[in-house]
Amino acid sequence: MTExxxxxxxxxxxxxxxxxxxxxxxxxQSVALNGSCPVLHLYSFVPSAIVGKYQDIEAALRLxxxxxxxxxxxxxxxxxxxxxxGPRVVSLGLGIELDHPGLDGGxxxxxxxxxxxxxxxxxxxxxxxxxxxxxxDLEVAGRKIAGLSAASEVxxxxxxxxxxxxxxxxxLMLDIMNTPLVKLSDKGYSCxxxxxxxxxxxxxxxxxxxxVVDAVAxxxxxxxxxxxREDEPDAWERRxxxxxxxxxxxxxxxxxxxxxxxxxxxxxxxxxxxxxxEIYLALAGASIENVVITGDFFSTTEDVxxxxxxLKWTSAREDRIxxxxxxxxxxxxxxxxxxxxxxxxxxxxxxxxxxx
Amino acid sequence: MADIKGYNMPDDLYYHEEHSWARVDGNKVTVGMNDxxxxxxxxxxxxxxxxxxxDVSQGEVCGKIQSRKWIGKLVAPVSGEIVEVNExxxxxxxxxxxxxxxxxxxxxxxxxxxxxxxxxxxxGDKLAAFIEKEIQRAEEEKAKA
Numbered sequence: 001m002t003e004x005x006x007x008x009x010x011x012x013x014x015x016x017x018x019x020x021x022x023x024x025x026x027x028x029q030s031v032a033l034n035g036s037c038p039v040l041h042l043y044s045f046v047p048s049a050i051v052g053k054y055q056d057i058e059a060a061l062r063l064x065x066x067x068x069x070x071x072x073x074x075x076x077x078x079x080x081x082x083x084x085x086g087p088r089v090v091s092l093g094l095g096i097e098l099d100h101p102g103l104d105g106g107x108x109x110x111x112x113x114x115x116x117x118x119x120x121x122x123x124x125x126x127x128x129x130x131x132x133x134x135x136x137d138l139e140v141a142g143r144k145i146a147g148l149s150a151a152s153e154v155x156x157x158x159x160x161x162x163x164x165x166x167x168x169x170x171x172l173m174l175d176i177m178n179t180p181l182v183k184l185s186d187k188g189y190s191c192x193x194x195x196x197x198x199x200x201x202x203x204x205x206x207x208x209x210x211x212v213v214d215a216v217a218x219x220x221x222x223x224x225x226x227x228x229r230e231d232e233p234d235a236w237e238r239r240x241x242x243x244x245x246x247x248x249x250x251x252x253x254x255x256x257x258x259x260x261x262x263x264x265x266x267x268x269x270x271x272x273x274x275x276x277x278e279i280y281l282a283l284a285g286a287s288i289e290n291v292v293i294t295g296d297f298f299s300t301t302e303d304v305x306x307x308x309x310x311l312k313w314t315s316a317r318e319d320r321i322x323x324x325x326x327x328x329x330x331x332x333x334x335x336x337x338x339x340x341x342x343x344x345x346x347x348x349x350x351x352x353x354x355x356x
Numbered sequence: 357m358a359d360i361k362g363y364n365m366p367d368d369l370y371y372h373e374e375h376s377w378a379r380v381d382g383n384k385v386t387v388g389m390n391d392x393x394x395x396x397x398x399x400x401x402x403x404x405x406x407x408x409x410x411d412v413s414q415g416e417v418c419g420k421i422q423s424r425k426w427i428g429k430l431v432a433p434v435s436g437e438i439v440e441v442n443e444x445x446x447x448x449x450x451x452x453x454x455x456x457x458x459x460x461x462x463x464x465x466x467x468x469x470x471x472x473x474x475x476x477x478x479x480g481d482k483l484a485a486f487i488e489k490e491i492q493r494a495e496e497e498k499a500k501a
Binding site for chain 2: 107147148149150259260261288
């Protein structure tokens with residue numbers, strides 16, 4: 001008999017950050033404590049910027065610009081960096097048990113493998129060939145189309161989060177975010193477009209948000225061999241959602257939480273045999289939160305993106321930087337450069353760091 | 357010093373199935389995350405530590421550990437009061453990766469029901485069987501990636 005899962009489909013109106021995130025947080029709770037089967041929540045947000053659970057919101061965002069533009073800000077309960085949301089971004093929350101037999105091999109890696117395969121299947125409907133870039137990204141021709149994040153919750157249940165950009169306002173992102181890209185000023189726009197892509201860009205045509213939601217739901221049904229029953233939160237879930245809204249997502253203590261590593265940013269410019277190398281580094285405590293590698297060297301967008309990804313969300317210690325770069329390095333990835341030179345440039349950016 | 361298929365799992369420690377370890381010294385129990393966890397998780401980028409004087413129960417989530425974009429749980433291996441947290445982790449979370457049983461310790465619990473609770477933690481053959489099963493699961497996962 002085909003297993004049935006529940007689908008919360010909220011596409012008639014964009015949700016506030018408090019409502020959308022509260023519904024998502026309720027999903028694993030309901031699976032663990034309310035006897036629910038796995039629940040998928042597909043929706044979109046009002047224009048907003050949402051930081052990861054342990055990000056410094058004041059360092060990640062230009063809050064004055066968010067306020068001036070009417071952009072909501074909030075903090076989600078899963079990891080990772082800042083995401084810009086809006087009516088043309090499909091958000092996905094999933095509550096499921098970590099040992100569900102449909103997840104490849106179980107475990108966190110199995111969850112991310114399975115989710116990326118299903119999302120790639122959904123994107124194929126639009127002629128987009130996406131592939132998983134371990135450990136956390138879904139890519140199209142070397143450009144990120146979705147970032148995957150998750151958190152262990154009650155018992156074996158977990159919350160999985162991602163979003164698919166149908167269309168995106170790069171100028172808005174550059175105006176409200178404090179990313180290393182912002183430091184690139186006039187180069188920021190092209191830097192973004194070389195590193196990320198959207199469903200519309202991949203499809204080469206206008207795509208409706210509802211069509212992406214339908215494709216994702218259908219890919220889940222195929223991938224897990226299940227059927228969805230469109231549903232609404234029950235009374236227990238509605239109470240839990242309201243508690244999350246009241247106690248978490250409208251609480252300044254949560255949104256402006258100071259439980260995070262110190263945020264710093266550093267820049268280095270190093271002359272190398274391969275050309276000028278510029279490193280823009282965002283640090284969270286002793287870890288690299290974000291890095292942009294640019295300059296006048298010869299390389300491909302895909303290779304530069306791979307190098308940046310190898311360093312994101314890893315330790316900023318010299319041995320770890322060298323090890324993470326060496327793991328993916330191949331000859332002439334950046335013409336005329338080697339891992340020790342690149343490591344030295346990253347370390348120089350770390351040395352030049354300034355507190356945000 | 358026990359080596360279970362390449363994972364360092366010292367014999368003198370007790371292990372919880374959520375991968376926390378416990379080192380017993382009288383009624384003081386030092387807690388950290390084991391070598392299998394740190395290798396599977398990769399670089400630890402943040403540890404959300406509990407407050408000293410908090411009470412915890414065996415099996416209760418008493419902290420969160422972020423590696424890349426995954427936030428995992430620190431589960432208390434025994435019940436009692438948290439009497440110390442490792443503040444060095446605030447500046448260098450990689451200590452959990454580089455020295456999981458030494459400088460990467462996370463907290464100390466003053467245990468209340470140690471005699472009853474140690475029996476439900478793993479050592480020896482039981483631990484070896486558990487870790488081997490976890491290794492098999494992780495290998496299957498990687499094969500499908």
